[in-house]
Structures are given as structure tokens and as C-alpha cells.
Amino acid sequence: MLTTAGGAVWAAYFDEATGDDGLGSRGLVRFDDTLAVSWTYPYDAEPEILDCHALTVAGETPWHYAYTTFHIGSVRNRAPEDHGPAPHHGAYALLVSGRDGALIGGYGPEHDLVTPLRLGPGGIEGGQARRLIFPDGGGLHDVNRAQLFTRGADLHVFHDNGWWRASLDELTAGSGLAGS
Secondary structure, eight states: EEEEEOOOOOOOOOOOTOOOOGGGGGGGEETHHHHHHEOOOOOOOSSSOOOOEEEEETTTTEEEEOOOEEEEEEEEEEEEEEEEEEEESSSOOOEEEEEEEEEEESSSGGGTEEEEEETTEEEEOOOOOOBBOOOTHHHHHHHHGGGGEEEEEEEEETTTEEEEEEEHHHHHSSSSSOOO
């Protein structure tokens, strides 16, 4: 769940989160500042969200990375937008700033990959993936003990009593994809 400055509360769901109200089966739901449902992801929208692997908000816009299509999408003015297939599968965190972004994580040994991306009119272009490294040079060895949170272009990592923050620009420096 993430909130915006305007008071929206965005909740992303995984496939087991279906209930009598059916909200979880939508994949993405917006609540207002009183926690009343104000919008639900349409069943026929693209990309389909069976499981929302990653959610971030940039300003008032939610961005999501959906399983099983592995597409990146956003919602603007209550209208879902499909930006196309992501350059990497299995990520669990998404950063977005303008047309630039990054996926964090992946399956198995790719759990600590940072994959830069650029959103364009023809789809999504991927950059060179690299490992997420802490300032001391160590890696994210036990992803199950770490908690990662994103908000727009900022990544926050809580791991072993430490809190680290990195910006999208810091994570993608030298990839040739940073900047608008």
C-alpha cells in the first residue's frame, strides 16, 4: 500500500487476495482519505494484473508491474495505461521518474538486479542490469531479510538494522538511460 500527497491510498493485490467483495481480483484498488473504495482496476484493462509484483507512486500516479504479463502500467485520470512488456521478469520493486525507471530484483540468483528502463512511444527499452550493492561493497545476500520500498524515483532498503536510500539516478548512473 502506498499513499499520495492528495490523500489517495493505493493497494496492490496478489492472486490469492480475492474475497467476497472481489477487490483483490482487480489487482489494484484506490481508496480515498476515509478509506472508502474510490476506484478499482477494470477487469478488461490491459495489462491484466493477476499478481501485482511491484507498485510505486510518482506524484498522484500509481505505476505497477504485473504478473503474468510482466508489463508495466500506470493509471492516469482513472484510465489504465499499458506501457508494454518489461525488459526483465520477476522484479519486486519499481522506480519511475518521467520516462526513466528501473526494476529491482528477479527470480533466484537475479534477486538483487537493478535493470534500468526507458518508457517510449514504441515500448520499453531496457538498459544494462547490474547488482544492487551496499555502500560497504556488500551485496543483498538474504533478500528475505530485507525490505524494499519505492516511491517514484527513490528506493529505500531496510536490512540488518540499517536503512539505505538510493535515487533512480544513482542506481542507473552510466547506463545511458538516465535523464529525460
